[in-house]
Amino acid sequence: MPTRRNFSYYLSRFSILLVVLIYLIPIYWIIVTSLKYGSDISAPFPKFFFKITFENYQKLFASKYFSQLLNSIIIGFTSTILAVGIGTLSAYAFSRFKIAGEDDLLFFILSTRMLPPIVVVIPIYLMYTVLKLRDTHFGLILLYTTFNLSFAVWLMKGFIDEIPKEYEDAALVDGYTRFQAFIKVVLPQASTGIAATAVFCLITAWNEFAFALVLTEVGGKAVTAPPSIVSATGKTGYDWGKVAAGTFIFLVPVAIFTFLVRKHLLRGVTFGAIKK
Amino acid sequence: MASVRLESITKCFDDKVALSQLDLEIEDQEFFVLLGHTGAGKTTTLRCIAGLEKLDQGDIYFDNQPMTELDPASRDVAFVFQSHILYPHLTAFENMAFPLWPRKLPEIEVKRRVQDVAEMLHIEHLLWRKPAQLSGGETQRVGLGRAMVRRPRVFLMDEPISNLDAKLRAEMRTEIKWRQKQLGITTLYVTHDQIEAMSMADRVAILDQGKIMQIGTPIEVYNQPANIFVAGFIGNPSMNLMTCWLSESNGEIYGQLIGHLQVALPETIARKGIAREEVWLGIHPENLVIHPQEEDNTIVVEVHNYEALGAETIVDVNLGLDETDQRITMKCRIPPDQQVRVGQTVWLELQACSIFDRDTGQAIKSV
Numbered sequence: 001m002p003t004r005r006n007f008s009y010y011l012s013r014f015s016i017l018l019v020v021l022i023y024l025i026p027i028y029w030i031i032v033t034s035l036k037y038g039s040d041i042s043a044p045f046p047k048f049f050f051k052i053t054f055e056n057y058q059k060l061f062a063s064k065y066f067s068q069l070l071n072s073i074i075i076g077f078t079s080t081i082l083a084v085g086i087g088t089l090s091a092y093a094f095s096r097f098k099i100a101g102e103d104d105l106l107f108f109i110l111s112t113r114m115l116p117p118i119v120v121v122i123p124i125y126l127m128y129t130v131l132k133l134r135d136t137h138f139g140l141i142l143l144y145t146t147f148n149l150s151f152a153v154w155l156m157k158g159f160i161d162e163i164p165k166e167y168e169d170a171a172l173v174d175g176y177t178r179f180q181a182f183i184k185v186v187l188p189q190a191s192t193g194i195a196a197t198a199v200f201c202l203i204t205a206w207n208e209f210a211f212a213l214v215l216t217e218v219g220g221k222a223v224t225a226p227p228s229i230v231s232a233t234g235k236t237g238y239d240w241g242k243v244a245a246g247t248f249i250f251l252v253p254v255a256i257f258t259f260l261v262r263k264h265l266l267r268g269v270t271f272g273a274i275k276k
Numbered sequence: 277m278a279s280v281r282l283e284s285i286t287k288c289f290d291d292k293v294a295l296s297q298l299d300l301e302i303e304d305q306e307f308f309v310l311l312g313h314t315g316a317g318k319t320t321t322l323r324c325i326a327g328l329e330k331l332d333q334g335d336i337y338f339d340n341q342p343m344t345e346l347d348p349a350s351r352d353v354a355f356v357f358q359s360h361i362l363y364p365h366l367t368a369f370e371n372m373a374f375p376l377w378p379r380k381l382p383e384i385e386v387k388r389r390v391q392d393v394a395e396m397l398h399i400e401h402l403l404w405r406k407p408a409q410l411s412g413g414e415t416q417r418v419g420l421g422r423a424m425v426r427r428p429r430v431f432l433m434d435e436p437i438s439n440l441d442a443k444l445r446a447e448m449r450t451e452i453k454w455r456q457k458q459l460g461i462t463t464l465y466v467t468h469d470q471i472e473a474m475s476m477a478d479r480v481a482i483l484d485q486g487k488i489m490q491i492g493t494p495i496e497v498y499n500q501p502a503n504i505f506v507a508g509f510i511g512n513p514s515m516n517l518m519t520c521w522l523s524e525s526n527g528e529i530y531g532q533l534i535g536h537l538q539v540a541l542p543e544t545i546a547r548k549g550i551a552r553e554e555v556w557l558g559i560h561p562e563n564l565v566i567h568p569q570e571e572d573n574t575i576v577v578e579v580h581n582y583e584a585l586g587a588e589t590i591v592d593v594n595l596g597l598d599e600t601d602q603r604i605t606m607k608c609r610i611p612p613d614q615q616v617r618v619g620q621t622v623w624l625e626l627q628a629c630s631i632f633d634r635d636t637g638q639a640i641k642s643v
Contacts, residue, residue, distance in 0.1 A: 166361075167360055169328050169355065170357060172328065172348040172349060173327075173328070173351075173353060174354075175349040175379060184374075188363075188365040189365060
């Protein structure tokens with residue numbers, strides 16, 4: 001049967017286009033700003049036709065920005081892997097075994113998300129000073145893993161609850177150990193959930209600013225990209241061209257990662273809303 | 277291949293007793309069916325045998341080897357589940373090879389065994405498909421193949437065909453029974469469908485609330501139900517069950533049903549129950565004969581409804597109202613060529629019956 005393309009079809013297409021445009025404007029803005037000369041950026045009326053320059057990117061290359069971006073990549077991805085890994089294992093335990101005080105424990109895990117993280121900035125600063133974790137990769141990885149863990153446990157528990165127990169039972173009867181059954185049966189089926197959880201965790205860790213600023217020293221060895229971009233001040237206020245160039249490069253790794261897992265993501269974020 | 281013995285196994289979930297003191301002996305190569313309503317403990321029994329549930333009490337033996345403490349992997353059983361039979365992320369071939377992988381067989385042997393079973397089940401052409409591309413019957417076949425590749429000591433099947441439509445179910449019944457006999461692997465088969473039990477089982481155990489109500493061949497449980505639970509469960513339609521008061525006059529024993537309806541009971545049966553006065557009377561629908569005119573030893577009833585099924589006709593007859601104004605009906609199975617009308621007055625002859633103790637519900641076998 002040919003699809004009937006009526007008014008509501010075009011309306012929905014148009015709405016989607018509109019929303020996408022609105023979302024893409026800031027990114028467009030960042031890209032064009034990163035390619036403009038300083039005078040074009042500060043022009044009172046936005047210039048849509050301008051002379052393209054790679055000056056801003058050259059300035060970035062000259063700075064420590066890329067080593068700081070590498071910090072972001074190391075810290076962001078490591079903490080994501082840890083949070084998703086530990087989160088999946090504990091979610092599996094919560095989902096499949098009888099755990100004394102399960103509800104209380106789950107609530108406790110959730111409660112760590114109930115206050116804005118900034119509230120604990122000072123205690124953590126003091127703790128990290130004593131433990132000599134300030135301005136270390138490990139310190140930030142530990143912190144971001146902790147932040148993301150509660151989220152990962154809750155989200156993954158939802159996904160694992162959906163996987164029928166029979167699959168593992170069958171594997172157990174077939175001669176697999178529980179761990180093998182987990183690897184061979186549960187993980188492949190939880191891949192959607194893992195991808196969705198990983199994207200959310202990565203974005204949280206990637207974009208984190210407050211702790212990254214407070215717990216690192218200016219020009220220190222564990223500074224990540226977000227505080228680095230902000231510190232791109234020139235002699236006459238912010239060097240917006242450099243900020244835009246840094247921001248654009250900062251967007252790329254997450255965009256690539258999200259693109260790679262997009263198939264899983266679509267099902268992951270609509271999880272629960274649509275029955276398979 | 278193995279015989280299976282359960283010795284007074286007990287399993288509780290929280291405070292709920294799922295199985296209490298269950299004893300069961302399944303012979304080598306036997307096709308044994310566990311029959312019962314939902315929640316009767318059939319699946320729990322199977323899961324206990326597989327080792328998926330830990331027993332609270334009792335022991336399980338395969339060929340006199342204790343199994344109670346072994347983990348599921350060491351018991352060498354194959355489990356066919358009711359749903360979620362195949363892993364959706366693996367192809368049919370991989371699903372069937374899955375139980376062989378932990379056994380570290382050479383790749384070529386795995387391939388050969390899967391091929392052999394696939395040929396046997398006529399599913400070779402499906403091997404490279406994912407479960408989502410298989411129909412219900414094909415899924416069930418692959419699932420069966422999955423259990424067969426390993427040649428386990430015991431097959432455990434938990435309602436493997438109850439999700440299929442009626443026609444396919446009938447086909448699979450024959451198929452499963454035939455394969456089981458061909459392979460000679462001891463099989464425990466769980467179902468709530470008494471037709472499946474009757475048509476497939478060498479022996480059947482009827483379960484209710486974690487207890488065994490009766491064990492026997494299908495014919496035994498049909499003809500000699502041990503209690504009113506079994507009587508009301510087995511057969512389609514099942515036995516007519518109703519209260520009956522026994523009395524003796526002129527050396528003959530009469531059963532008085534509701535009102536003043538009196539039926540002459542077969543001597544041997546009635547003798548057993550006479551001491552009790554009040555019993556449950558159980559009559560198979562085919563043991564009631566409908567006569568258009570009055571004959572000896574008949575009671576007068578009215579046709580309430582009938583279902584002409586082609587090979588037979590099931591007639592509901594109305595006996596009247598009991599003391600609480602409930603309509604009492606009986607189902608009779610009559611030949612398809614016998615005509616009846618709704619509302620017609622007919623005479624009912626009782627040819628055989630069973631009686632059960634009024635209080636315990638147990639069959640009365642001797643005085």
